[in-house]
Amino acid sequence: MPKYLVNDDGSLGERNDVALAGLIHKMGWRGTTSTMLNFGEKDGAKAYLIGEPGKGLKYMFHMMNEARIGVGMGAVVLGYAGYLQALEYAKGRRQGRPVDSKDPAQKPVPLIEHADIKRMLLAQKAYVEGGLSLCMFAASLVDEKRTTSDEAAASEADLLLDVMTPMVKAWPSQYCLEANNLAIQVHGGYGYTREYQVEQLYRDNRLNPIHEGTNGIQGLDLLGRKVMMQNGAGFDLLVARIKASIEEGQANSTVQPYAAQLAAALAKAIDTTQVLRQTLHGGQAAKALANATIYLDLMGQLVVAWLWLQQALAAERGLRSGETQDEAFYRGKLAACQYFFHYELPKVYQHADLLTSLDTTCLEAEEAWF
DSSP: OOSEEEOTTSOEEEEOSEEEEEEOOOSSOTTSOOEEEEEOSSSOOOOOOOSSTTOHHHHHHHHHHHHHHHHHHHHHHHHHHHHHHHHHHHHHOBOOOOTTOOOTTSOOOBGGGSHHHHHHHHHHHHHHHHHHHHHHHHHHHHHHHHHOSOHHHHHHHHHHHHHHHHHHHHHHHHHHHHHHHHHHHHHGGGGGSTTSTHHHHHHHHTTTTTTTSOHHHHHHHIIIIITTGGGGHHHHHHHHHHHHHHHHHHTOTTTHHHHHHHHHHHHHHHHHHHHHHHHHHTTOHHHHHTTHHHHHHHHHHHHHHHHHHHHHHHHHHHHHTTOGGGHHHHHHHHHHHHHIIIIITTHHHHHHHHHHTTOOHHHHOOGGGO
């Protein structure tokens, strides 16, 4: 629907009958204007069909998939900004004393010396750097399919990107938002005030679980379409990539425990996917997809754990290189990996148990019960 109509000779004609009805006053993202439009208030608005009738959804996905990677990346950078500000605040703000030392003559210690503050900072680091790795991997697949001269490699990159896209959009928009939430918590009461930016970062990031298809829609897309298409070829390709990293990790004494944990979680995810695939093929789509969002979270945790394993392997190589100026950076990577495997990856098992039970609690809840 153009702003101006075009005459038969190619010249600009009259303005189309589209009127600005007003601005949308949003919780965040106020720097990006959203508007309400009214169509056809006078002589009738004119629009033109692009492509073939009945294929609009297919065309939309062609346009939207790369935008969904952008949503994931936007969520990451907002989460990362909040993490860096929380880190700086925790290093500079003195408050409280160690739990094993209550001497009132002792000066308060910086917030970062408290275990619970470290927990919140490690969670933020694990979320934002894991999310960044996820988005960069997807971006590399976009580059590969566009630039490689190997048709088989391009096809493989495209197929893997199809499977990854719902996770790339949804996982950062959920967990990097949680990073912003934790950044506010690290700031304490100041975090809710406009003297500090973390409250704005949270407001801005809250759009991303909704933006470019809600996370619930991403779950339906992943389970109902992406892991089922081509008889599960994309899912199998992802599994093969994860198994290759597990094999590499098993040869490294430091990383080997994480490789073993990931192997067990991967086996659980494969079994869960098989149960849901059989349920779908058995004609029980509503039952299989009732908890699609839970499946999306399961797969997101699994894939980000895989990417953290790769980062841990790279950090190990860095430490062995003897470059002492980067030692803290590498050890920070290993600590964040450990956090993710101890605190986040176990969620896979809870999700898998719920999914394989084909629980119908949400499916069968009736309107009157609410």
